[in-house]
Amino acid sequence: MEPNRALASWLVARRREIEAAMTMSLGPASPSAAAPETEALRRFRSFAASALVRGQAQAPALDGLKPNERRVMALLRAWTDAAAQVSGPQGEEVRAALEPLVDHFRLSLRSTSTGRRTRGAPRASRRAVIAAIDRVADSFIAIDIDTGQIADANPAAGSLLGVSRDALLGVDAMSFVPESERSQWWTELDAMAECDETRHFRASLRDATGNRVDVEASATRFATRSRTLALVMARTWSSAAALAASGA
Numbered sequence: 001m002e003p004n005r006a007l008a009s010w011l012v013a014r015r016r017e018i019e020a021a022m023t024m025s026l027g028p029a030s031p032s033a034a035a036p037e038t039e040a041l042r043r044f045r046s047f048a049a050s051a052l053v054r055g056q057a058q059a060p061a062l063d064g065l066k067p068n069e070r071r072v073m074a075l076l077r078a079w080t081d082a083a084a085q086v087s088g089p090q091g092e093e094v095r096a097a098l099e100p101l102v103d104h105f106r107l108s109l110r111s112t113s114t115g116r117r118t119r120g121a122p123r124a125s126r127r128a129v130i131a132a133i134d135r136v137a138d139s140f141i142a143i144d145i146d147t148g149q150i151a152d153a154n155p156a157a158g159s160l161l162g163v164s165r166d167a168l169l170g171v172d173a174m175s176f177v178p179e180s181e182r183s184q185w186w187t188e189l190d191a192m193a194e195c196d197e198t199r200h201f202r203a204s205l206r207d208a209t210g211n212r213v214d215v216e217a218s219a220t221r222f223a224t225r226s227r228t229l230a231l232v233m234a235r236t237w238s239s240a241a242a243l244a245a246s247g248a
Contacts, residue, residue, distance in 0.1 A: 003055030007097055011049060012185030014086055021082035022075075026207030028166050029167045031075060036067040039169075040109070041075050048101045057104045062112050069109055074100050074166035139215075139234045143173045144227055148186075151229055160234070162208035178212060181241045192221045192230040202237070 011018070023030045031038040039063075047060035080098045084091035132203035139157035141150055150168045161176055176180050181204045187200055199219045206212050215234040224228045 001051070001055055001058065001100065002098060004052045005041040008049045008052035010087075011052075013170075015045070017086050018079065018082045021085050025082060025208065026075075026163055026167060027210070028206075028209060029161075029171050031071075031161045035170070036065060037072050037075055040065055040072045041079060044076055044079075044102075044105050047105060048098065051101055051104075052097070055099060059196070060105055060108050062109060065109075065112075068169050069106075072073070072109065072168040073102075073106055074164045074169075076105065076165060076186055077164070080154065122243075141168070141173065141232045141234070143230045143232060144190065145189050145221075145230050146227060148173050151227075154204065154228045156235075160207065160213060160236070169237065176207070178206050179200075180206055186217055188217075189230050192219055193228055196221050199202050205234070 008056070031041070039069055043061055047057075051057040075248060080095060083094040083098065088092045137156060139155050139160045140152075140154040142152040143149070146153050150173050151170050153165045153168045155165050158168060161168065174185065177185050184201070184203055188201055188203075200217070201219075202214070202216055204212055204214050214237055216237050217232055217234040219233075220231045222231050
């Protein structure tokens with residue numbers, strides 16, 4: 001690659017603006033300051049700036065990191081999109097310069113023992129289940145009942161909430177629920193911890209931009225040795241249908 005000192009300087013100078021644009025696009029899925037994925041993003045910025053100055057992508061510093069690889073890559077894509085957005089007419093040039101560096105960082109992360117351990121290698125049966133869920137038109141969200149964090153989601157859920165599905169991983173599910181509705185959601189999750197019966201309920205979510213989304217949901221309990229998940233399937237429903245069903 002050719003050195004691009006001008007882009008490296010620009011990325012450093014506009015760092016806050018790029019981060020603000022990324023936060024705006026991710027909404028509740030934005031990483032917290034203490035999250036390991038935030039540290040991974042910081043190290044990527046340093047790696048990218050150094051590579052652009054030198055004209056050579058050296059191995060990024062990944063020692064001590066314990067991030068979720070899928071979420072890291074979703075955040076890097078969001079950061080690249082934000083940089084392209086902030087750069088205006090030069091957006092595609094900025095994106096083209098950053099994408100090889102994102103790929104290099106991903107391969108380095110994947111080659112580390114931490115990346116492999118965090119990412120995991122799903123068995124064939126699990127891969128088949130994941131593929132089937134990904135094809136479902138309804139939104140699928142797996143929520144850790146104890147922590148309330150999103151353990152997994154399908155592309156339809158990402159579309160419903162306005163962010164990529166991988167950006168949802170590890171995020172507090174309640175951050176995508178209106179405050180007035182959180183008690184109901186916790187009631188349903190608590191019920192999942194106590195019984196195996198499928199729960200059916202109507203509730204609301206809010207997408208990354210804060211817009212309310214009314215859904216019909218069903219939740220099924222799935223327990224492993226380490227945790228218990230609520231597997232939530234949701235589809236939108238119109239306010240008019242809800243009023244008619246309630247007899248109003």
